[in-house]
Amino acid sequence: MGCARVYMCMYMDVAFILCMSLVELRGLEIPRRNLKWDSPSGKAGVGNNRQFSAPRRDHHFNSPASSTRSMYAFSDAPVTRSAKPTMPPQSPNGTYALSVRQFGAKGDAKADDTEAFQKTLDEAYRLGSLVVIVPPGQYILRGNLTVPTGCTLQGTYSYVPSHIMRTDLPTENRPTDGSVLLAYGGRHVDNGCLVTLNELATIRGFTIYYPEQVADKTPVPYPWSVCLTGINTAVTDLECLNCWNAIKAIKAHRHYIARVQGQPINTGVFVDEIHDIGRIEDVHFNPWFSDNRNFTNWQMVHGQAFVFGCTDWQYVFNTFAFAYAVGYRFVETEAGACNGNFLGIGADQTANASIMVDNVKRHGLRITNGEFTAFRKSLFGKEIANPTQVWIKASNTGDVRISNSAFWGPSNQIAMIGGNGTIGFTGCTFVEWDADTMDNAAIYVIGAAGNLIVEGCDFAKTKTPVSHFTLDDTLARAIIIGNTFATPLRIFGHAHNTQVGLNADNSSHSTTDNNDNTVYL
Structure with a gap:
């Protein structure tokens, strides 16, 4: 019985469509009731059996062949007022x-x-x-x-x-x-x-x-x-x-x-x-x-290309910024913090940080296919004390995952990590760091109480001395696995639970902190 009702409804719909098609073919009009339209006073009103025909297309537009810049051509004649709104011409769309x-x-x-x-x-x-x-x-x-x-x-x-x-x-x-x-x-x-x-x-x-x-x-x-x-x-x-x-x-x-x-x-x-x-x-x-440096100094000291406060499920695709203090900054406002998906983003000649995270939501950020450079000596502005590619501040509590991204340029660190969130690098390329030749590690953890995961990354710097990790004993867990190093692996410090393994460098004598909390696979 139920199926019969469904088929009957379908037949009725088809019959209605056929009737409407015949009406259009014969040029008939069907009154339409309760159409909303502007009343002469300008306020929205409700029509009573009012019929409206489409305005004539008597206003001409430039074709692409006649103009490469202007999309439309308009008369400069002033608009004449009338008791009823007069509809203007239609555009091509x-x-x-x-x-x-x-x-x-x-x-x-x-x-x-x-x-x-x-x-x-x-x-x-x-x-x-x-x-x-x-x-x-x-x-x-x-x-x-x-x-x-x-x-x-x-x-x-x-x-x-x-x-x-x-x-x-x-x-x-x-x-x-x-x-x-x-x-x-x-x-x-x-x-x-x-x-x-x-x-x-x-x-x-x-x-x-x-x-x-x-x-x-x-x-x-x-x-x-x-x-x-x-x-x-x-x-x-x-x-x-x-x-x-x-x-x-x-x-x-x-x-x-x-x-x-x-x-x-x-x-x-x-x-x-x-x-x-x-x-x-x-x-x-x-x-x-x-x-001009008199102008760009401000950008290099104070400028921020992209700043994200409270935004839920933000999607960012194919963006780029050149010569700023910070390329991408994530802050917590009164409304909250950010989570989102960032694909194909880039920042060049950043004087302070390519990515700066004050705080993000617990489920955090996903950054993929990025390209970043932070410069110790820039042609565009004043020197900043400590240029870093990724700066995770002590206030952060959320998850930040960066994958398949490249970092180069004469910065001091690839990442400086604080806070108690989980920070991960997967399949990334690290070309340059330690611009001041102070034996700074590529990834430097200070006062962080969260987790660090670095897997499948390429540490390509060859100029010695090269340090790769400085860990802090406040860090809960660190996993360093499946990476390649152009020089002997050097890790200083340790987390409460550190696991290191399946890494490949150019020497069998890596330097690591010898402690009971580090497991080598």
Whole structure:
């Protein structure tokens, strides 16, 4: 009986679909009831048997063949107001769009376009969360913008732009092509936001440039370039050329940050209070605006490319940072700490640490296929006392696992480990350490009460003297197994329970601490 009911329902569904197909073929219309739409007052209303036809596509867009930069072409005619909302033309992907030029934006690098931008965004929201198009131009923003719920602020770039303005190049290389936001507001103020994204909002296709930031002097603070404040917000195809702080995501659950480049000076990306999976991919920070030491000294002493606070299940893929004090930092905020998956990440010329962990959640971090260099003597900034590839602080209580990653550059240590979490290296390559020739060990454990696991790694340094491990008797357990060494294995100190075995070096006379707690396999 139950099967008969199922089949009967299926037949009824098929019959309904066939009827609807016949209706469409004969051009008939079926009244649709209770459609939600904007009332003339601008508030959401409920229609009564109202019918709406799709707007005519009488607004023309540039084809890819006619323009390599601008995605859309718009009339500069002002918008006319009417009692009922008039829907704008459709873009090629079926979404509706307004142009900031229709609301008075000039894009001439002279007039302040802040008000025109916000008017366009507000009207886009009133009409039903539309796309706001910004044609090619240099748009001055002396105030700040809010992208309303569901709206998109769209520049001309369909891929992340890049402008190289190093001090050895002519000033004509400043960004003048495509959609450029010239940020003047908030100089000397390091809080607030230039562009704030409400939930479901997106910004994409721009260069953000700070004309008053001087390339050969100490950089000046400005507000964050973009702040993500709601669920499912997105930043794509964006160049933060010389911003103080680039992107901040707070309570932006399921955020998406992709294809971002530039030279953030103080902080590149900061994520906190995220309780559903956020994604960051294809982000590249490099000193394209300035490589002058008067400017980059700040980055090398204070700059942090990626900072993660409380974020649950963070996914990070194909990211890179060059010439910062810290490449990737994991901190504990009032909301908590981080756990996540980090694949294909890299940091070059870091003066303090490629990876710095203040604290992570107990289930912690998974870092795979990374490439890291920390430099004792950098061309880009002041000397830092103790450059280290991986610095696990005494405050850490979580798990940090690093696999199939490479570490090189003249650092003092590969890893300096504290805290009571479990720290593991698997299948990694360690090329250089002990830049100060003080016989520093590659992996140095101090005051740690957790576990250390090093397996299947290649210690490639050949210049003697070479020390590989310095352990602390506060360490609960240490496993050093299946590694290769270009010089005789040297281990100093021991954990409460240390197991060493199946390692291969170039000598049968390894140096280890002789104690009853070490087991050799």
